[in-house]
Each structure stands twice: as C-alpha cells, then as structure tokens.
Amino acid sequence: MMPSASGTIRIGPGATTLPGRSAPTVPIAPHEPVRVRGGIGENAPRPDGIPKVKGEFAYSSDLWAEGMLWGVTVRSPYPRARIVSIDTAAAAALPGVASVLLAHDVPGRRHFGMEIIDQPVLASAAEEIRYQGEAVAIIAADEPETARRAAALVRVEYEELEPVTDPEAALLPGTPHLHAGGNITRHVKIRHGDQDVTAAVVVRGSYEVGMQDQAFLGPESGLAVPDGAGGVDLFISTQWLHIDRDQVAACLGLEPPQVRLTLAGVGGAFGAREDISLQVHCCLLALRTGRPVKMMYSREESFFGHVHRHPGVLHYEHGATRDGDLVYVRCRIVLDGGAYASSSRAVAANAACFSCGPYEVPNATIDSFVSYTNNPPCGAMRGFGAVQTAFAHESQMDKLAAALGMDPVELRIRNAMKEGTALPTGQRVEGAAPVAELLRSIRDMPAPPALDLEHPDLRLLPGGVANTTHGEGVTRGVGYGVGFKNVCFAEGFNDYSTARVRLDGTPDGPTVYIHTAASEVGQGLTTILAQIARTELGVERVIVLPADTNVGGAGSTSASRQTYMTGGAVKAACEVVRRRVLERAIEQLGENPGDLSLEAPDIVSHARGVLTDLETVLADGHVEETFEYHHRKTWPLDPETGQGEAHVQFAFAAHRATVDVDTELGLVRVVEMATAQDVGKALNPQAVEGQIEGGTSQGVGFALMEEIQVVDGRIINPSFTDYLIPTILDMPKVVMDIMELGDPHAPYGVKGVGEPPSISSTPAVVAAIRQATGRELARIPVRPDQIVGIAP
Amino acid sequence: MRVDCTINGKPEQIDTGWEGESLLHSLRERLGLNGSKNACEQGECGSCSIYLDGVLVCACLVPTVQAAGRTLVTIEGLPGPEGELHHVQQAFLDAGAVQCGFCTPGLIMATHELLGRNPEPTEPEVREALAGNLCRCTGYEKILDAVQAAAAAGRA
Numbered sequence: 001m002m003p004s005a006s007g008t009i010r011i012g013p014g015a016t017t018l019p020g021r022s023a024p025t026v027p028i029a030p031h032e033p034v035r036v037r038g039g040i041g042e043n044a045p046r047p048d049g050i051p052k053v054k055g056e057f058a059y060s061s062d063l064w065a066e067g068m069l070w071g072v073t074v075r076s077p078y079p080r081a082r083i084v085s086i087d088t089a090a091a092a093a094l095p096g097v098a099s100v101l102l103a104h105d106v107p108g109r110r111h112f113g114m115e116i117i118d119q120p121v122l123a124s125a126a127e128e129i130r131y132q133g134e135a136v137a138i139i140a141a142d143e144p145e146t147a148r149r150a151a152a153l154v155r156v157e158y159e160e161l162e163p164v165t166d167p168e169a170a171l172l173p174g175t176p177h178l179h180a181g182g183n184i185t186r187h188v189k190i191r192h193g194d195q196d197v198t199a200a201v202v203v204r205g206s207y208e209v210g211m212q213d214q215a216f217l218g219p220e221s222g223l224a225v226p227d228g229a230g231g232v233d234l235f236i237s238t239q240w241l242h243i244d245r246d247q248v249a250a251c252l253g254l255e256p257p258q259v260r261l262t263l264a265g266v267g268g269a270f271g272a273r274e275d276i277s278l279q280v281h282c283c284l285l286a287l288r289t290g291r292p293v294k295m296m297y298s299r300e301e302s303f304f305g306h307v308h309r310h311p312g313v314l315h316y317e318h319g320a321t322r323d324g325d326l327v328y329v330r331c332r333i334v335l336d337g338g339a340y341a342s343s344s345r346a347v348a349a350n351a352a353c354f355s356c357g358p359y360e361v362p363n364a365t366i367d368s369f370v371s372y373t374n375n376p377p378c379g380a381m382r383g384f385g386a387v388q389t390a391f392a393h394e395s396q397m398d399k400l401a402a403a404l405g406m407d408p409v410e411l412r413i414r415n416a417m418k419e420g421t422a423l424p425t426g427q428r429v430e431g432a433a434p435v436a437e438l439l440r441s442i443r444d445m446p447a448p449p450a451l452d453l454e455h456p457d458l459r460l461l462p463g464g465v466a467n468t469t470h471g472e473g474v475t476r477g478v479g480y481g482v483g484f485k486n487v488c489f490a491e492g493f494n495d496y497s498t499a500r501v502r503l504d505g506t507p508d509g510p511t512v513y514i515h516t517a518a519s520e521v522g523q524g525l526t527t528i529l530a531q532i533a534r535t536e537l538g539v540e541r542v543i544v545l546p547a548d549t550n551v552g553g554a555g556s557t558s559a560s561r562q563t564y565m566t567g568g569a570v571k572a573a574c575e576v577v578r579r580r581v582l583e584r585a586i587e588q589l590g591e592n593p594g595d596l597s598l599e600a601p602d603i604v605s606h607a608r609g610v611l612t613d614l615e616t617v618l619a620d621g622h623v624e625e626t627f628e629y630h631h632r633k634t635w636p637l638d639p640e641t642g643q644g645e646a647h648v649q650f651a652f653a654a655h656r657a658t659v660d661v662d663t664e665l666g667l668v669r670v671v672e673m674a675t676a677q678d679v680g681k682a683l684n685p686q687a688v689e690g691q692i693e694g695g696t697s698q699g700v701g702f703a704l705m706e707e708i709q710v711v712d713g714r715i716i717n718p719s720f721t722d723y724l725i726p727t728i729l730d731m732p733k734v735v736m737d738i739m740e741l742g743d744p745h746a747p748y749g750v751k752g753v754g755e756p757p758s759i760s761s762t763p764a765v766v767a768a769i770r771q772a773t774g775r776e777l778a779r780i781p782v783r784p785d786q787i788v789g790i791a792p
Numbered sequence: 793m794r795v796d797c798t799i800n801g802k803p804e805q806i807d808t809g810w811e812g813e814s815l816l817h818s819l820r821e822r823l824g825l826n827g828s829k830n831a832c833e834q835g836e837c838g839s840c841s842i843y844l845d846g847v848l849v850c851a852c853l854v855p856t857v858q859a860a861g862r863t864l865v866t867i868e869g870l871p872g873p874e875g876e877l878h879h880v881q882q883a884f885l886d887a888g889a890v891q892c893g894f895c896t897p898g899l900i901m902a903t904h905e906l907l908g909r910n911p912e913p914t915e916p917e918v919r920e921a922l923a924g925n926l927c928r929c930t931g932y933e934k935i936l937d938a939v940q941a942a943a944a945a946g947r948a
Contacts, residue, residue, distance in 0.1 A: 045885065052893030053881040053900060055827020055867035062826040143809050144817075217831035217839060217894035217928050267831070267894035268928050299832045459916040522892025522929050686888040686934075693931030694891065720836035720926065728932040729923045 036600070038542075039535040040748060043686040046527045047544060048265075048520070060237035060264035063223040065292035069098050071285045072147040072295070073278070074137035074154045075304060079339075079374040079713025080163040080178075081129040083136070083156060091139060091153040096146035098289045100139050100154070106284065108253030112276050114243060116341035118179060119377070121251050121280050128161065130178055130339035131376055132714050133304025140285040140293050163374035163713035167336035168313060170371040178339070178372045185337045185344045185370040188352035190642030192424035193363030199319025199327035203399045207316070207392040208779040210707035211336075212309035212698075214381050215725050218267015220277045220305050221296035224286035231258030232283045237266040239273045241517045242553035251280045252287065256549075259283070263547040269521035270698070271380030272306040274558055275342050303718035307342045307379030308708055310335040310370065314392040324404050326415045328363040329356045329396075329424075335378070335388065337370040342379025344370040349491060350385025352642060353425055357393035358435045358484040358652055359415040364424040366642065374713045380558055382698060383485055383755040387762065390483040391780055394763030398479075398770065408767070409443050409480055412436075417484075426643040429650055432741035434678050438654035439482055441676040441737045448658050448672040448733075451476065462660055462667035464729060473664040476671070479767025482654040483759030486647040487752030488561040492636045495561070495648075498552030499529075499569035500626040503537060503577050505618030510600060512542040512574075518554035518566040519547060523754060524687040525562050529570045531683060532747075536574035538600030539614070552628055560651060560752025563683060568747040569629035576625040585617050632745060649743055653677040653756030655696065655764035658732075661772040666784025668769060670700055670730070673761060676737040680751030685738070692757045693734045699761025701726045703769075707781050797859045799823070800869030808856045815859050816840045816851035819866060827867035827897045831926070838925035839898040841905075842866045848905040867897035870904065880904050883942035884935075891929035899925045903939050907946055913939070 038044040051057035088100040103110065103124035110124075111117045123129050123136045137154050141147035164170050170183040177183060222236035231254060238244050241261045249259040266273065278295040286293040297305045312335035319327040333351050337344040352368035381387075401408040416435035422428050451460070453471040461469055489495035500515040512533045520526045530542040547554070554566050578598050585603045586592045589612060593605040602610045603617065617623075637644040656674040661667070673696050682688045698706075705724040709717050717723050742749030762780060770777050773787055785791040795806045795818075806818045816833065819825040819842075829839035833852040840851040843865040851866075870878040877885070880903050890896050899922065906913055906921040913921065918939045927935060 043888065046890060048893065049885045049890050050877070052890050052896050053877065053884050054871060054875075055825075055829075055897040057893055058826070059829070059894065061830055062820070064821075064824070144821075145810050145813075215928055216892070217829070217837060217926065218892065219830065266892060267829070268892040270928070296830075299834065457916060459920060465920070522894075524891065690888055690891055690930055690934060693933045694929045695931075697931035698928075719834060720832040721834060725926060725928060726931075727923050727926060728919045728935065731932045734931060734933055 036534050036538050036540045038531060038540060040531045040683045042531065043684060044527055044531050046524060047530060048526060058265050059218050059267050060235065061219055061221040061296050063235055063264060063294060065223060065225060068223065068292035068294050069140040069142060069289060070144040070147045071138055071140045071282055071293045072151045073135050073281060074139065074151045076123065076129045076132060076134040076136055076158070078129060078158055078160050079132040080161040081158040082161065083123060083125045083129065084159050085157045086137065087155040088137065091150040094146065094150045094153060096142040097150045098140045098291070099285055100137060101284060101288060102137050105288070106251060109250040112247045112251055112280065113341055114275060114343055115345045119340040131374055133376065135281065138281045138285055140289050165373055165375055165713050167371040167373055168334050170373050171334065171369060178374065183372045185341050185372055186348040188348045188368040188637065188642060189640060190352050190364060190366035190424045195365055197328050197363045200322045201320045201403055202317060203396060203403050204317045205396055205399055205778060207314045207395055209311050209388045209391055210781055211311040211378065211710060212381060212702050212706050213303065213708050213723055214270035214272035215723065216268030216270055216272055219297045219299065219302050222264065222278055222282050223292060223294045224282040225292045226286045226290055232286055233260045233262065234279060234283055235262050235264045236279060237264050237273060239269050239519050239521060239558055240556035241519065241547060241549050244276065244279050245549045247276050248279050248283050252283055261549045263519055266519060266521040269557060270382045271384065271558060274380045274556055275307055277305045299720060300718045303708065303715055307377045309381035309384065310337060310347055310378040310388060312336055312388055314389065316392050316396050318396045318400050320400055320404065324406050324411050324414050326359055326361050329361050330365040331355050333368040333389065335370045336373055336375055338373055338375040338377040340377040342377055344379065347385045349637060350486065351389050353423060353646065354386040354485060355389045355393065356424055357390065357397065358417040358433070358482055360417055360421050361424060366424060375710050376708065376715060382695065383758045386483060386485040386759045390481065390759045391763050391766065394481045394767065398767050409439055412480070412482060413439050425637060425646060427645045427647060431743045432678055433650065433652065434739060434741060435482060435652055438652060438676040438678065439480070442480065442654050442656040442674045445656065445674045445735060451660055462662040462669040463665065468665055468667060469662050473662050474660050475663050475772040477659050477661060477768040477770065477772025479657050479764045479771055481760040481763035481767060483756065484650050484652045485755050485759055486559070486649065487651050488559055488564060488631050488648040489555065490634050490646045490648070492634050495555055495565065496628050496630045497554040497565040497569040498626060498628045499566060499573040500551050500624065501533065501570060501573035501577050502622050502624040503539065503581065503618065504622035505615055509541060510539045510614045510618060512537055512539050513545055514542065514570055515545040515551045516554045516566050516569065517547050517549060517551055518562050519557040521557050523691060524684060525566065527687065528563050528567055528683050532567055532570045533574055536571055537578060538598060552626070560754045563750050564746050564752060565629060565631065567750065569627050571747045572629050573625050573627035576627060577623050580623045580625065581617055584620060585612050588612065588617060649746060649751060651678070651751045651756045653760045655760045657764035657768040659765065659768040659772060661769055661787060663773055664788065666787035668704055670732045670765060672732050673700065673734045675734060675757060676739065677756055678739040678741045678751060679753050680743045680746060681740050681749040682738055683748065683750060688738060688753050689736065691753045692736055695754060695757025696734050696761045697726050697731050699758045700731065700765055702781060703762045703765035704781055793857060795856050795860045797861065798863045800865055806856055813856050814852050815854040815856045818856040819851060825866050825868055829894050829897060831894060836926065838902060839895050841898040841901040848902060867901060870900065879945040880907070880942040883938045883945060887934045887938035887941055889930060889934040889938040895925060895927040899927065899935060903942060907943055911946055912943060
C-alpha cells in the first residue's frame, strides 16, 4: 500500500545526474506502485495462525528443557492467619525433590507489587497471611507428581485469625488494619460544579457487583533457565515483560540486565497476567538448583494465583429536571481490592472518572474507595473501574427514565456526551464522542425474530435442552447500555513503547524485522504491527521477532493501548527507516531529485520515475532504527477536587440486548446482542470484530453467570465446573455497527477497541431482564432467585 | 508403567511416571505432542479433545493405561502427509476464529468430529456439538462461521 500523503517523506531539491547508474533516456510514465498485500485496513492473516491451528504454537505451558525440574507452590488454606512454624524436612527428604524454599531464601526484596510493593514473595512469620492462597513455600522436583506430593508433606502450623471480608466495614474505625497504612488503598474524590444543587426528580439506588475472573484458558506457566553466571532467562506468558523483569530482578537481588525475559505463547490474558504470579518463584528455584525449572498452575491454582475483577458496592443518586436534563450525580463507590494493592489505585481512579457514564453532568460529588480486605486480591480486568460503574450508572439512567416516564434511549441521547463535553474531572473530550450516534444506531437495528411458540426449538428457549419450558412463562425483554473508558495509561504516567525496525536485503527480497517487547496475548498485535510496517515501507515480507527484554519497554498489553502505543512506535520507526533509505539512495545516486519516495521495491522520483530500488540501496547494509513513542502528556487528579487532564483518549460503545426470560424458573436466554462502537480506524476489521464479539461475551457472562464466590474469605468455586463462562450455547449472535471516526492525536486515528465492548454489554443484558420481569436486579451476576423475586 | 498404542498412525510406547497419569499428560510431557491443550484438566473445556478409537474424548479424563492397544488421533494427526492444512484448520484461519488459540485445537477436533457424522449441520446443531468446548476470546461468532465454511469446503 502507498504511504498516506501526509506520511510520505520527500527529500528537498538537489542534483539531477545519476552517477554509477545509467540515467533514463526517455520519459518514464508515472510510476504505478504495486499495492502491497496485508497493509492496514485489510484482514491480513495472523502470523501465528497456522501454528495455532496445527497445535504447534509454543505456549508457556508447552516449554521444555533438558534436565528441567518442576516447581510447585505451597499456599495458605486460611484467608487471615499467622505462621507459627514451618517444617520442610519430610518434603525435602522425598526422593526426587531438589529444593524447598521459604521466605528467608528470597535473596533480594521480600515484596513485590505493580503500584504499591506490598505483597510478600513468600509469607513469613514477620507478617500476617492476608488471603487464602498466599504463597508460603516453593518446591522443585523431578516430576510434577513428586513436587505435588512434596507440597503435601510441608507442615505449616498456623494461628488462624478472623478475616476482614466486608470492603465497607474495612474502612470503619476499629477494624483491624491489614497493612501498616490502614485499609484504604485509595480514595479518589471528585467535586464538580455546585455541591448543594437540588433537582425536581431524584432517583437513588445501591448496586452490587460480584467478583469476575478473567478465565483465560492458558494456565500461568513459565520456564526459568539459569545462565551459569548468576543470572537467569525466563520464558513466560505475561502482559508486560519489563515490569516483570524489574520486579524479578529486585526480588532476586540482581541487576535488571541479569534477568532476561522472553515472551512465550500467551493463552489469553484480559488483565490477569499484568501482575507477578510465578515469575519470581520460578527464577528463584532455577537459581538455587542450578537447573531449568518449569512452573505451571492447575486451573484450581490459577484462581488463587492471579488477581480478579474488583467486586464492590455502589451507592448512587441522580437528580434531573422534569424535562430529563441531568442536574447532578452523587455516588459513593467502595470496591474490594482484597489482600494486596495490584492495580487498585488505577481502578479507583477509573471508577471515579467514569462513574457518571458518557453524559453531560453539570454537577457531581464522587467518592471512590478501594479497600484492603482478606478476600482474594483484585486488580486488572478488561474495562476495569468502568465495568463496575457502568452497571450502576446505566441502571440509574433506566430508573430515571422510568421516574420521568421517558424512553430510556431518549433520556440517554438527551444527556449524551459529545465532542467538547467536560468530564466531572474538568477534562474536555477531544475528537469524536458519538454517544448519541451509537445509541441511535443500535436502537434502529432490526429486532431479532420473535420466538416461534408454535414450533419451538428447545435449543432456542431459556433452559435449552434441559426441557424446562416449551414457551410457557417466557417473556422477551430489550435493554440498552452505553459506556466509555480511557485508552492508555493515565494520571501523568510516563507511558511509552519502543520499536526497533530493521529493513534488510535478503535472498527472499527486502524484509522488515520488527522487534518490540509488546505482548501478543491473542488479540492480534503481531498482525497489526506487520500491517503497519507493510503500509509504511511498502515491503510485504515482514517478520515480527519474539518479544523480549533485549529492546526497550513496550508497556503493558492493557488499557486497550498496544495498537495505539506499540503500533505508534512501529509506525514512527518505519518513518525514520524510510527517511534513511531515501537519504542513502541520494548518496548512492549522487544527486537529490527532490521528489524521491519509497514505493517498494522501487525508489521513485515522481517526475522521472524509477531511479533505483531497495535491493540496490540495501546492498550497502541494512537500515535499522529504534523509536520510543510517547502519547501526549497527562496530569494527576487533584487530590481534593479530582480535577485534572488525566486521560489520553476515550473510547465509546453501546449495546442493545434482547433476552427471553423464563419468569417462573429465572432462566435467561440471550437472543441477540446488537452493538455499535467507534474504533477510530479499523486497522484489521476482522480482528476488530473479534474483539467486539469476545468483549461482548465476557460482558454477557458477567451479567448472567460469572462470579468467584467468596465465603468468609474463601473461594468456593475455583474450577471451570463451578465458575461458569459462556459456552457457544450461551452466546447469541452479535450484530454490530463499527464506526471509524478517527482520533486526530492517534496513529492512523485508531482508538482502543478491546475494553469498551465489555463495559456496555453487561448493563444492557440486565436492563433487558428488568424489562421482561419488572424486577429491580441491583446485583450482578443476576441469579435465578433474583429473577423470580425471592432475592433482591 | 509401559503402554503401547497407535498415535496418528504410528506405533508409540509411553512410559508413564505414575499409575494415575492422564493421557493428556503423557501426550504432552512424554511424547512432546503439545497440540492437545491443558486449560482445565477436568473435562470442562474440551481443549484436549482427541479421538480414542474414533470417539472424541477429553484426553485429560483418560488414564494413560486405558489407551493400551488403542488408536489415537490428535490435532497433530489432522494435516496431510506434506503438512498441508485440513480444510477445518483452514476454515478456522480464514474465518478469524483464532485469537489466543488455546481452545483452537480442541474446537478443530470437535468440528472435525461433528462434520464426520453430520456434513451439513444447522446452527443449533453446531452449537450443541461444540457446547463442550470453551473459548474465552472470540465470543464464538467466528467459530460458527468457520464450522459452516468447513462444512461447505467438505462438500466441495
């Protein structure tokens, strides 16, 4: 594909002779560049696609090394306890066991954490156990079964303590402090407009969200290989290689260059791989035994080994005029961060910033807390902060519409945020904010066909082939939701990504090599990076090298940011490479025609046609450039008023859910999800659709079935038998309207795509069930007893 | 314990580490056949689906000792002799049904099994047949597309 006009670099006027190469003797027709296949805007095939369908793609759980040991973790069965004693003698004596390590074996920093360094690598008697599943000991053995048997032989005597499990009670005076600084991980205050304003129509509601799990399919796993010189190489599935490296190095007492990470195949992430799980343990065992060590969690251990979506309670009050104009929003949000901070500080800020939804809200009083408890630690999951609040603000908008006697979509459109609207933080939305357009789009999509009650197909009824109804008691409902969220890191974070791009002549022709540390987690980033390079350099053959820490950081694959950030870095690096190629061509030509451009495989003067080609230019060696791409600067939120330009970009999506509800049994079948989303620019439309469909499915799951059930600090459903995610029978057809309105600040105008679909889908499904049943449904996931009216 | 069986047309000998070792563990760790994936290891996700004497099973639920004398086909056994993709594999690629890919081998095996007994499945039949295979990335839309494309390719 041709570089875009604005992206084409032209070199200034110069000489007109062509030494060393015969000049064209006749006028050359205007050059028609061959369009390179697989550029941006196309459904380019995934470079990892063929290995994945053949079962040959190497996930972190597939790794193997000669002489490797298997590591396991011994975990606390209690959510809050003190370690009295640990006896590892029997475990260490088991034949095949190479090493049993405790907290005192950690050679460097004893704690880790992304934002607050508060979580012990291994628990010790020096501080309390803070959650069920906290790591106490690690073991390496010759076989996984040996390691598991050894784990069962570690004798730990605990003094059990009463766990703190209520996030609101955790904030009250008198509740035991779980960390030295108290139980408030963060309190974000936003004071916007008139704090005492009143309104003619007021609706209030208290909402509760359960704890959702990311439930990626590829278990946490990694392989650590000691380098024989005190350092270690770790092959790992993660979202952010460099922060893992820094944390591993600190805990091992090593310098960062002594710890090298390479991304192994990642079987989904959704936020759960942003924190350390087994990285430090695996490296520690490898260094102590001097042998490669592999660790791999079982599904059950995975539920204890990564952070989850924050559950919480959200108290809301909306005031409006009788005409339906929002006057104010007041809310108090308390999210349960569990035992350790993880990314709770950012979650608290997002919950506050997006608490009112994508609406014009002239006055707001917002308090968002995350508390420490003895529940499982919570952190990043797709759409964090915005997912929890969207359920509350959209429920409130429906309640307000009912109080006003207005159509819920009309009320939303009337108050819709648009370009230039100020958030409660005072930040104005730059670029497209098509909230009303998205709502009109889904409202106007054709309705799915009604249920055929004459000849019902059981598979299309609530309850399915369980044969619980043939249509009797079944009511249809339709509900709407709209949401938004920031893209990229916020609040002044130094957010950047690095790309090294090399253009080289090879026997197969000019080839682009892209080297970044950005994690491909399944979303298709490597495909996108190759598409960008093809577009910028006009070279079809692009190789995306394995991501590792031998190049500058790429930041996290989270906050919907990688296409923007690492895509931006690759684009910028390619632009520099292109300029270098043209400069070298001018050197070789001995003149500067003044209108040179790279239209691979040729280098072309627009006036005179093809003057040389890439092969000739690259005969003098490859061209390589590294670019560190930064997005525009953001600022912290004022601690008292919450005012500040904290965010880079906002992405919007809306959903319409159609459901059939068996109102007697409380069973729901989602009939269709209709959605509209502004993606700025779809670099790979098929991948964009995949993100929207997948994000919608996680939102449907959260509305209806997905909850880690925690009783007295203990998870009672840590398996795919008891933690349900949507199957192909649960997910309906998704119809969509993809808008490409373009963000002028972003590379190619892209907007983050991954998170918005999981924000607006959940409230839409709940609203549809409300319409079918008339129930309040103030808690998600919605359970059958709520639908039939025997639970709130 | 030594177990003899046939895998993807070749005689294989498996030395298990312990009596309760699962066929999934043996395939992955003893034979290096990593295409069968280990997402749940309790028969809920279908990502380790293989044929055992022509019947689709979750390899994680089969003790290796039960494979003695039997014939297995795994995802590694689907491509042709030159490594060319089976049309079900090609359909998954073309439809965009692959994201993280961890569910993909199991879904391809389940689709292969469905089309073997029902070459023209309706959408409800596809959903019923694939209900034992979890996917967390795609929302299943493109998997449905892939199955229909594979069915069409199989008829061609």
